Each structure stands twice: as C-alpha cells, then as structure tokens.
Amino acid sequence: MSTVIPIGPYHPLQEEPEFFRLHVEGERVSSLEIELGYNHRGIEKLAESKSWDQVVFLVERICGICSTSHPAASVNCQEDIGAIIAPERAQYIRTVICELERIHSHLLWVGLAGHFLGYNTVWMWSWKYREIVCDLLEKITGNRQSYAMFKAGGVRRDLDNEDIPGVFDALDQLKPVVALFRGAIHDDPVLHARLKGVGVLSPEDAHAYGVVGPTARASGVPIDVRKDDPYFAYGWVDFQMIVRDEGDVYAKAMCRVDEIEQAVLIIEQCLKQMKPGAIDIHIKEIPAGEGIGRAEAPRGEVYHYALSDGSNFPARYKVRAPSYTNILSNEVAVIGESVADAALILAAVDPCYCCTERLTVIDSVTHQKETYRQSDLLQLSRAKTNALRERLLR
Amino acid sequence: MMHWDQIKTEIQTHLGQQVQRWREHNPRRIYIDIHPDSLLSVAQFLFETLSARFIIASGVDTPRDCIEVLYHFDFQGLPQVLSLRVAVPKSRLEVDSLAPVIKGTFWIEQEIHELFGIVFKNHPDMKHLLLPEDWPEGNYPLRRDL
Numbered sequence: 001m002s003t004v005i006p007i008g009p010y011h012p013l014q015e016e017p018e019f020f021r022l023h024v025e026g027e028r029v030s031s032l033e034i035e036l037g038y039n040h041r042g043i044e045k046l047a048e049s050k051s052w053d054q055v056v057f058l059v060e061r062i063c064g065i066c067s068t069s070h071p072a073a074s075v076n077c078q079e080d081i082g083a084i085i086a087p088e089r090a091q092y093i094r095t096v097i098c099e100l101e102r103i104h105s106h107l108l109w110v111g112l113a114g115h116f117l118g119y120n121t122v123w124m125w126s127w128k129y130r131e132i133v134c135d136l137l138e139k140i141t142g143n144r145q146s147y148a149m150f151k152a153g154g155v156r157r158d159l160d161n162e163d164i165p166g167v168f169d170a171l172d173q174l175k176p177v178v179a180l181f182r183g184a185i186h187d188d189p190v191l192h193a194r195l196k197g198v199g200v201l202s203p204e205d206a207h208a209y210g211v212v213g214p215t216a217r218a219s220g221v222p223i224d225v226r227k228d229d230p231y232f233a234y235g236w237v238d239f240q241m242i243v244r245d246e247g248d249v250y251a252k253a254m255c256r257v258d259e260i261e262q263a264v265l266i267i268e269q270c271l272k273q274m275k276p277g278a279i280d281i282h283i284k285e286i287p288a289g290e291g292i293g294r295a296e297a298p299r300g301e302v303y304h305y306a307l308s309d310g311s312n313f314p315a316r317y318k319v320r321a322p323s324y325t326n327i328l329s330n331e332v333a334v335i336g337e338s339v340a341d342a343a344l345i346l347a348a349v350d351p352c353y354c355c356t357e358r359l360t361v362i363d364s365v366t367h368q369k370e371t372y373r374q375s376d377l378l379q380l381s382r383a384k385t386n387a388l389r390e391r392l393l394r
Numbered sequence: 395m396m397h398w399d400q401i402k403t404e405i406q407t408h409l410g411q412q413v414q415r416w417r418e419h420n421p422r423r424i425y426i427d428i429h430p431d432s433l434l435s436v437a438q439f440l441f442e443t444l445s446a447r448f449i450i451a452s453g454v455d456t457p458r459d460c461i462e463v464l465y466h467f468d469f470q471g472l473p474q475v476l477s478l479r480v481a482v483p484k485s486r487l488e489v490d491s492l493a494p495v496i497k498g499t500f501w502i503e504q505e506i507h508e509l510f511g512i513v514f515k516n517h518p519d520m521k522h523l524l525l526p527e528d529w530p531e532g533n534y535p536l537r538r539d540l
Binding site: 036037040042044045080083207208209210221222223227228229230289290291292294301303305307315316318320324325328 | 445477536
C-alpha cells in the first residue's frame with residue numbers, strides 16, 4: 001500500500017520553508033517530491049534597484065544563519081568585475097568573521113540534530129557554547145548576526161587590537177568543546193546505530209546533483225572554495241579540508257564537528273599574522289563588465305554572478321545559495337529509508353532545518369487523512385533512538 | 395586531477411568548432427560563447443568526459459534581440475570557473491534542456507523558464523518552481539520590459 005506524507009512547508013523556527021512530499025511503501029520511502037517558492041522574496045529583481053553598496057546589505061538578509069556568506073560572495077563578485085584588491089588587513093578581518101560564523105552555524109546544526117534525536121543535553125550544550133561565538137561577533141562587529149562589515153574594496157570597521165586577547169581566550173574555551181562533541185558522537189553506540197549508513201549519498205549522485213559543502217565532502221568529494229579558489233586570507237593560512245567517504249548522516253555530522261576545529265585554527269592564524277594597516281581602498285565605482293564571486297558558506301559554496309553596465313546599479317544579479325543544490329539531492333538520499341529517518345536525512349544537509357511543523361499522512365487507497373504535528377514527528381524520531389538505546393543496553 | 399592547461403587543450407581540440415568566442419576575464423574566470431544548438435553536446439562533454447561540476451545557470455535579458463543563458467561549471471581542485479554562454483533569440487525562446495544529462499539543472503531550468511520565458515526542450519517537468527501556479531501567463535519578472 002502506497003502512502004503520501006507531506007512534510008512542511010512552514011516551521012516557526014526557520015526562515016526557509018520547503019515542502020516535502022514523501023511517497024511511502026509500508027515503512028520505507030519510495031520517492032520524494034520537493035516544492036519550493038513559499039518564501040520567494042525576489043532578491044535578484046530587488047538587487048537591480050539597489051546601488052552596488054546597498055546590494056551587500058541586501059544579500060546579507062538572504063540567510064539569517066550564515067548572514068556573512070552572501071556579502072562575502074558579493075564583494076568577491078564586485079571585486080572580480082573591477083579587478084579590485086582589498087588591503088591585506090581587510091582580508092584577514094573578513095576571514096575571521098567568516099570562520100566565526102562557520103563555528104556558530106555548525107554548533108547550531110549539532111544542537112538541532114541532537115534535539116531531533118532526543119539528545120536534548122547536546123542541544124543545550126551546543127547552543128550554550130554557540131553563545132561564546134555570538135558574543136565574540138558582537139564584540140568585533142557590534143552585531144550578533146548580520147554584521148554589516150563587508151564592502152567592495154575592504155571592510156567597514158577595523159578590528160580593535162585591544163579585543164584580540166579576548167578572542168584568543170574565547171577560542172581556547174571552544175577547543176575542549178570540539179573534543180567533547182567529537183567524543184560524544186564517536187563513542188556513543190546509539191548514535192552510531194542511528195546515524196551510520198543512514199541517508200547515504202554516493203559520490204556519483206553528489207556529482208550529478210552538484211552538491212556542495214559538508215554534504216559533498218562527507219560523500220568523498222573534495223571541494224571547498226577556500227582551498228580550490230582561495231579568496232580573502234584563505235591562501236595565507238594552513239588548514240585541512242575535512243573529507244569523509246561514508247556519505248551518511250554520521251559522516252556529515254563528524255565533518256561539521258571537525259570543521260569547527262579547523263575554523264578555530266584559521267582564526268588564530270589570522271589574528272597572529274594580521275598587521276596594522278589600511279582596511280579599505282575607498283573605491284568610487286564598479287566599471288562595466290561581468291563578474292563571479294564565490295565563498296564557502298557553512299553549508300557550502302555560495303555563488304554570485306553580476307552584470308554591470310557601468311551605472312551605480314547592477315544590470316543583473318544572480319544568487320545561488322548552497323541549499324539550492326543540496327536539498328534536491330535528498331530525492332536520492334532518502335530512498336529506501338524509514339519515515340523515522342527521513343526527517344533526519346532532510347535535515348542532514350542543514351537546509352536551515354527541515355520544516356516539520358505539520359505532517360499529514362494520506363492513505364492513497366482509502367484517502368483517509370491523519371495529521372501529525374511537529375511533536376509527533378519528533379516523538380517518532382526519538383522513539384527510534386530510545387528503542388536502539390534499550391536494545392544496546394540489554 | 396587534470397591540470398587547467400590540459401582541460402583547455404581538451405576543450406579546444408574537441409569543441410573548437412563549436413566555440414564562437416573564448417574570453418578570459420582573468421585567469422580564473424573564462425567565458426565561452428556557443429550556439430544554442432551545440433549546448434547539449436558541449437555541456438555533456440564538459441560534465442561527462444571532463445567531470446566538470448555544474449554550479450548553476452544564470453538567465454540575463456539583454457537590450458538586444460536575445461536572452462542569454464550562462465551555464466557555470468568548475469573543475470575539482472581548480473580555481474577556474476568556465477561559463478558557457480548561449481544567446482537564445484527572442485523570436486524563438488527555446489533551448490535544449492540539460493536536465494536529462496545533469497540532474498542539478500532540474501530546478502534552475504524551471505526557474506529560468508518562469509522568470510524569463512525560455513522553454514527548455516525535453517525537460518521532464520516544465521512547471522513553476524518559485525512562482526505560484528496561477529501566475530499570469532506571459533509575465534516574466536526578470537525581463538527588462540516588465
């Protein structure tokens with residue numbers, strides 16, 4: 001008997017509504033349909049009526065979690081059009097902000113995944129440590145989110161040298177946190193049973209769908225804009241690209257935890273290598289031409305393409321966020337998995353979290369309808385974790 | 395991993411005839427103009443033979459009598475972004491779909507279809523992606539004339 005399970009589209013906790021329709025044979029998912037467009041804000045059209053300077057602020061509002069990734073791609077794009085090179089100190093400051101954001105974004109995901117699995121301690125701890133990073137960002141930029149630091153040709157505010165020892169102290173507090181979460185995931189047999197071999201995305205499918213970020217790297221595809229097409233200060237610091245071969249939810253989780261550690265190392269190097277100097281070259285205009293800007297967001301490559309006719313406004317501004325490619329790959333990753341795992345797999349690509357506000361089961365034969373709320377889905381997922389826990393304890 | 399010079403030679407050897415214009419904005423950003431009729435074979439060569447990664451496609455309305463579509467690709471471990479540009483005439487807004495070859499183009503072709511009015515031939519499902527199903531016919535939000 002075939003059953004259709006719609007998941008979404010709205011959830012009060014997230015800014016990216018999506019609608020998933022799961023086709024289920026018994027307990028197993030046989031196919032997945034995804035619908036977008038519930039929150040189409042027309043950013044690309046809007047960008048055509050904003051000045052180049054304003055575009056950076058506009059794209060900062062695309063994502064509420066990785067709010068600096070789009071400005072990063074945007075300044076790379078504008079600097080590509082005009083062959084502009086920002087001062088060295090500005091490049092280091094940009095890198096520090098991007099990596100702090102990666103840490104808080106990954107901690108947010110770890111917390112939500114923990115909550116979803118029934119590990120609420122992980123959720124509380126993870127978000128507690130995320131506060132350290134948000135406080136740091138507030139200290140450096142004045143804002144916990146949407147930092148408004150980037151502009152073509154530099155940054156808007158300098159990093160105060162007096163703040164730097166405090167940043168090092170905060171980073172020292174984070175180091176044991178990474179070890180804590182790595183140990184918690186690595187040493188827990190229930191998590192192994194719950195996450196390993198679940199929602200596997202093969203390297204071939206990763207290539208076919210063009211997935212990016214931890215979703216690609218956890219499937220053995222070594223791509224990272226920071227390494228492949230170095231921007232900002234990434235070419236001047238040492239760090240490791242985290243790649244795993246398993247392709248499952250476990251690999252995606254470990255990939256993110258290890259990336260937090262690398263982010264800490266990058267920030268420390270930036271702060272040590274940074275010299276006093278100019279932070280902005282005060283460009284006057286963006287010349288006519290076209291440009292491409294890329295940046296490695298916590299979820300993967302952000303890609304901007306812009307066309308300039310030499311005026312103060314872009315003639316065309318194209319944005320591609322990483323979730324655009326990652327979410328579509330769910331249509332293969334979720335096949336053959338159970339309903340209890342489906343929502344976890346959808347969330348594993350970190351699409352700013354899957355929408356599980358409301359879930360309706362429609363029996364396609366009898367057309368009977370049953371409505372599940374978010375709590376029911378959570379219960380389903382946690383019940384599976386508990387069953388595994390009990391079985392392993394026996 | 396192939397070196398960029400090897401990839402460039404492969405493209406020029408196998409696709410030399412189809413390339414109308416080769417422009418290097420800088421060593422990392424390469425734009426190639428091709429005829430819409432050769433799009434499918436060129437994209438297939440890049441994606442399957444050279445293992446290029448499809449990044450995204452961008453539709454661009456021009457003041458001329460065509461709408462441009464740029465297909466952006468890159469290669470694992472290399473900084474280069476290769477953008478294939480096809481100029482689709484406004485008198486006949488049709489071009490081959492890449493979705494049967496590259497699954498990652500499925501959504502963006504739907505999006506360009508609804509925002510610019512280009513029809514992608516052989517696309518498995520040419521429906522709306524972002525705009526509502528009852529969006530009025532013939533209104534294309536990213537056209538210059540709207």
